Amino acid sequence: MSEEAQIREQMCRLAKSMFDRGLTGGASGNISARLSDGRLLVSPTGSCFGFLDPARLSLFDDEFQQISGDKPTKEMPLHSAFYETRGAKTGAVVHLHSSHSVALSLMPEIDPENMLPPLTAYSIMRLGKVKLLPYFMPGDPAMGEAIHGLAGKRSAVVLANHGPVVAGKDLEAAVYAVEELEETAKLALLTRGANPRLLSQLQIASIVEKFDVEWN
Ligand SMILES: [Zn+2]
Numbered sequence: 499m500s501e502e503a504q505i506r507e508q509m510c511r512l513a514k515s516m517f518d519r520g521l522t523g524g525a526s527g528n529i530s531a532r533l534s535d536g537r538l539l540v541s542p543t544g545s546c547f548g549f550l551d552p553a554r555l556s557l558f559d560d561e562f563q564q565i566s567g568d569k570p571t572k573e574m575p576l577h578s579a580f581y582e583t584r585g586a587k588t589g590a591v592v593h594l595h596s597s598h599s600v601a602l603s604l605m606p607e608i609d610p611e612n613m614l615p616p617l618t619a620y621s622i623m624r625l626g627k628v629k630l631l632p633y634f635m636p637g638d639p640a641m642g643e644a645i646h647g648l649a650g651k652r653s654a655v656v657l658a659n660h661g662p663v664v665a666g667k668d669l670e671a672a673v674y675a676v677e678e679l680e681e682t683a684k685l686a687l688l689t690r691g692a693n694p695r696l697l698s699q700l701q702i703a704s705i706v707e708k709f710d711v712e713w714n
Pocket residue numbers: 527573593594595660661
């Protein structure tokens with residue numbers, strides 16, 4: 499099977515897995531992946547993660563000009579902003595409307611520079627510091643501009659009152675990272691106000707050093 503055929507299949511399989519577990523419902527959420535020659539596969543507009551068709555994914559060249567497939571997601575600027583600013587570190591991007599991440603984005607005590615409390619080592623390893631971005635109107639090009647504004651420094655962001663956008667080196671990494679974000683947001687809500695024992699600054703610093711986490 500060609501690389502392109504493999505990525506088409508894998509994208510639809512991972513999207514269905516997320517849909518089946520309630521991580522994004524209806525026609526919400528979108529996903530993209532870069533092929534080794536620079537072309538980009540993106541989920542179509544209005545498509546449901548449970549029923550993506552490998553043959554109908556939108557295909558773009560390495561300058562974001564569409565080559566074939568259905569019309570892409572309206573949230574394409576969220577994806578292109580990550581590919582443009584993070585270069586070879588980004589092979590895939592996933593955006594969900596996942597409940598716990600959205601709920602946590604509404605809480606007044608959240609630090610927008612580091613939105614997840616340090617509850618587990620894996621959230622730090624997989625996500626680095628997660629940036630909370632403001633609320634934007636659907637389709638507002640300022641969404642992509644806000645990601646550009648991070649200049650490639652963050653692999654994971656949450657759009658307030660909307661949902662997470664996470665980049666990874668490939669599809670599996672991006673999907674596992676967004677799942678880690680959603681689970682950590684859930685833990686943060688479960689322990690909110692209960693004075694949980696957080697990882698110490700020293701413990702965080704050791705994780706950042708050992709796993710070369712993007713933290714600054
Ligand atoms: Zn969205």
